[in-house]
Amino acid sequence: MNAKRPAPAERRAQLLDAADAVFAEHGVTAPLDLIVERAQVGRATLYRQFPDRKAIMLALLERSLEKTRQAAQALGDDDQAFFKLLALVADRIAVSAPLVDYWRAVERGDEVIAQARRQMWEAFQGPMKRAVEAGLCRQVLSFQDLSLVFGMLGGSLRGETAQQRKKLARRALQIIWHGLAD
Structure with a gap:
């Protein structure tokens, strides 16, 4: 009996989860075969979704931005939303250090990074104003x-x-919150 194949969006999410875990554990130069193993898929499945490492990195960046936007929306009118979003970003940095390092190393003029920064700015605008x-x-x-x-x-x-x-991120958050508080 054949098991039903996951939908492409589900398979993509599975691959991104695996890539996120592999890159966090082994760095962004880890062999892509580790992603294939972790996701328990064939190589062709990975390459159908992502033609190369850069495509994976871009998809992980977009997913992170989307999670931030969703968190901002879910927090709604919470006066603490700005600080909660900062905590979310701090945790993401601590957990996915190799990915963050990768994007920090990209040239400042890179349009993808510039767009990502604008999107983060937009996600923080409402919560910051409420705070x-x-x-x-x-x-x-x-x-x-x-x-x-x-x-x-x-x-x-x-x-x-x-x-x-994570400990350093929490301490940085304390310093930042203290500096921003009235």
Whole structure:
């Protein structure tokens, strides 16, 4: 009896989950065969979805941006949404350090990265304004200020393990929250 094949979107998500885990564990230069093994699919399935490593990296970036947008939307009118989103980004940085490092190494003028930064800015706009209106944050941050905050969270990449990076990210968040609070 043949098992029903997963839908392409489901298979794509399965491959991205595997890629995220493999890259977090082995770095972004890990053999793509490790993704195939982790996802328990054939090579052809991987290459049908993603023709090369860059396509995987772009898909992981877009998925991360989408999760941030969804989190911002789900938090709705929560006055703490801005800080919760910062915590989500900090955790993502700590858990997926090799991916974050990869994107930090891409040239500043790269249009994909520029677009990703704009999308992050847009996701944070509403929550940031609500935090200011609620008196939880001194001022709405500029695009450059928010980029600087993300860079500060990136300091957690200095930790050698995910646990150390999470601890550094939490400390960076404390410092940032203290600096932003009224």
